Amino acid sequence: MGGRATDMVLLDENGIRCDGRRIDEPRSVSIKAGVLKNADGSAYIEFGDNKILAGVYGPRDIHPKHLSDADTGVLRCRYHMEPFSVTERKNPAPSRREIEISKVIKEALAPAVMLERFPRTVVDVYIEILQADGGSRCAALDAASVALADAGIPMRDMVSACAAGKVADTIVLDVNNEEDQAGQADMPIGYMPNLNRITLLQLDGVMSLDEYKQCIETGIRGCKLVYEIQKKALMEKYFDGEAEK
Numbered sequence: 001m002g003g004r005a006t007d008m009v010l011l012d013e014n015g016i017r018c019d020g021r022r023i024d025e026p027r028s029v030s031i032k033a034g035v036l037k038n039a040d041g042s043a044y045i046e047f048g049d050n051k052i053l054a055g056v057y058g059p060r061d062i063h064p065k066h067l068s069d070a071d072t073g074v075l076r077c078r079y080h081m082e083p084f085s086v087t088e089r090k091n092p093a094p095s096r097r098e099i100e101i102s103k104v105i106k107e108a109l110a111p112a113v114m115l116e117r118f119p120r121t122v123v124d125v126y127i128e129i130l131q132a133d134g135g136s137r138c139a140a141l142d143a144a145s146v147a148l149a150d151a152g153i154p155m156r157d158m159v160s161a162c163a164a165g166k167v168a169d170t171i172v173l174d175v176n177n178e179e180d181q182a183g184q185a186d187m188p189i190g191y192m193p194n195l196n197r198i199t200l201l202q203l204d205g206v207m208s209l210d211e212y213k214q215c216i217e218t219g220i221r222g223c224k225l226v227y228e229i230q231k232k233a234l235m236e237k238y239f240d241g242e243a244e245k
């Protein structure tokens, strides 16, 4: 978390951020559904400079068997960073951070997936971070949601994710890596747009109650923008470009 000297650089006197965006402007997002032939469902996302691939298998038999639940299906998620995804080679073994993010992504997706329809089975979600640039858990969640829909898994809603944060005492949409490192707060949000329910809410940093409310509203606005791009990706796959018309 940086002090004021850093904040001056993060937001200039014209309200322009270090990567040229306005305070309410997200990075560019593009999603492609169904990019892997061998997985049941898949998606590739570019969220700013984040590049992430998600692959889904299931519902299928669960191994080891003792993990099965007679009443409902099981959702498993793995968030994994490739060694080349950050500037210093990352050890490919799962870090504490990756284990935590795998858990929060699973918990953010679970309310949307109708697991009760598939007792004794598992749905596996594998997420590979090819390139990370701040906000990778949100982008991973966006790709995983599209991959689940692409696999034909029944869902109550899409989960759309985007972060908001505080930089130079100002609430901004979609925090990038520099803002994450040197800014005052980062708040990743996962949201089901049709059910108006938050499924992921984390906060790293300090803010007032008013800022907190404004930050949630800003993040949800970002989620709704991402939702349109997620739907377009699925339409493009299943309706062969009809989404454009």
Ligand code: ADP
Binding pocket: 086, 087, 088, 090, 097, 132, 133, 134, 135, 136, 137, 138, 177, 180, 188
């Ligand atoms: P998120 O990617 O969801 O914002 P963090 O706040 O933990 O999660 O990480 C912020 C950013 O820090 C990541 O997107 C990535 O660019 C960078 N980062 C994370 N882990 C490492 C690492 N092991 N080495 C270098 N950079 C990293």
